Amino acid sequence: MRALGISKFGGTEVLEQLTIDKPEPGRGQVLVKVFACGLNPVDYKIRQGMLPLPFELPLVLGYDVSGEVEAVGPDVADYEVGDEVFYSAELLSGALAEYHVVNEDIVALKPSGLLHAEAASVPLAGLTAWQALFDRAAIKPGEVVLVHGGAGGVGSIAVQLACWIGCEVIATAGRDNIELVEELGADAVIDYASQDFVQAALEATSGEGVDAILDTVGGDTFLKSFDALMSHGRLVSIVPEHMEGQPLEALAKAFFKNAEVHFHFMERERPALDALGRLLERGFIEPVVNEVIPFEVEDVARAHEQMATGHGRGKLVVAVEKE
């Protein structure tokens, strides 16, 4: 079967088409016919060899799947052939391929009203946003939440989740994406290039600072965020690699704020994915798909480059199978 991945780590030139055996489902696993595969920044980070995990080459990339159960292994309890499912694959088991095998415990039923291309945009970013806001920052109705990068893959879902739960939501975005983030429900959208998010956060909170911040940007934005945070506020960061070379000295501000900082790396779990599916079906949140691209090396290479600019707008999804 066709797959897309790498035989060595490097720039987008190492992306290649792979021909591999169609996998078979083991105990507790399902074989999924992949209709669509969502791309994420982790794809190009893995391609570059930046993640300290025991990858084996050649390596299939792509970690967000929407598709149909084609076969089930022994002891599979919750799924049968024909079920439409979506999930985020383990990082050691890329899914940008015609078929993919996955443990059923991280799989959820695909929201019925969505195209596969839409559903495949959700799992990794949606689980990240869900866990960051609800499990880590523990945001509550009535709180004021600042989302850095509100137009991005994680940010666009986070803005909608924070609105849904009843928070007042401030988000940053590039000039071209401000209208999008307003449509997602943000109460105030800051142009990060021309406006000061600290000032906006303080104005929205009578100078107290916001209750919680989700940082999908990193670097200076991470460090400056403490100025926008209330005393005992919570800051969740999901971007390690942007912090290189920053002085920890700047963290001194965090002490005077008694800040709580959560470093978050998404964990695959079915309950939160089920919840996201229900919200999508009921229309409380919607997928933000920027572009559906062909299942070809050059298109995926272009997508990697686009994601690496950090100026994304929603998600890029590969159409693996026509729907």
Next chain:
Amino acid sequence: MRALGISKFGGTEVLEQLTIDKPEPGRGQVLVKVFACGLNPVDYKIRQGMLPLPFELPLVLGYDVSGEVEAVGPDVADYEVGDEVFYSAELLSGALAEYHVVNEDIVALKPSGLLHAEAASVPLAGLTAWQALFDRAAIKPGEVVLVHGGAGGVGSIAVQLACWIGCEVIATAGRDNIELVEELGADAVIDYASQDFVQAALEATSGEGVDAILDTVGGDTFLKSFDALMSHGRLVSIVPEHMEGQPLEALAKAFFKNAEVHFHFMERERPALDALGRLLERGFIEPVVNEVIPFEVEDVARAHEQMATGHGRGKLVVAVEKE
């Protein structure tokens, strides 16, 4: 009245005896005759001008008081003349003086069995340890806790509090202080100069890492702590100024651990001080006073230098009044 402080920021040479008016208690305040005043690292940091607070010179230093209520202001509800009290003074209101005025809401009754010199060693370090362990890290019986600097002012109380609440306690200490920290109840004491705390933490937890870490050391110790922490573990740091020049890059480890980091700056409150008082009275924890020193400039200067080495053993307390 006599007081001890500074008229300009600088090295220990700027410490001087000050002659200031005996203060009068305002609404909700009590006038305390100071018997003993505990010293803390924050004393020399303020002397050096390192804290960004609106200090006015000349400035009295010293922030931990044990003494006797000499007079009460209007609307004081909980104290009367003659009560023995202890507390940690606000940083803008130093207390290394014959008398000190304080808002009653941060004052607690001095544990009856303790000398003033013992009671004055507790408030700032004890509140820091209490809040760091219970309010921030939220440690629970049965958890494994690592305390960096278990012989220090905060560390020596933290080790005892973590033991009292029923945790398994690992602590680091200098070679000369290992026996002391063992006597305080630690299950394992690591010589930080010759032993690896990460290895000790992993061995004590079947390779999982400890549930919580209290870092009173900072710098490399802070960054290396993520290797000793379990997934979703909690790390509380109380030392901003030791982090200068460290690369945030090293924080990348924190993401893979889904680490929760609390930057803690002590807050004055009566309930936790009352609780510490009860534990001291009941003998569940004990003050660790290294030396009681005279109320003289040269002795306090020596104490500042000793604290700045970072190799302290318990607390240094100034005997302001003979007891």
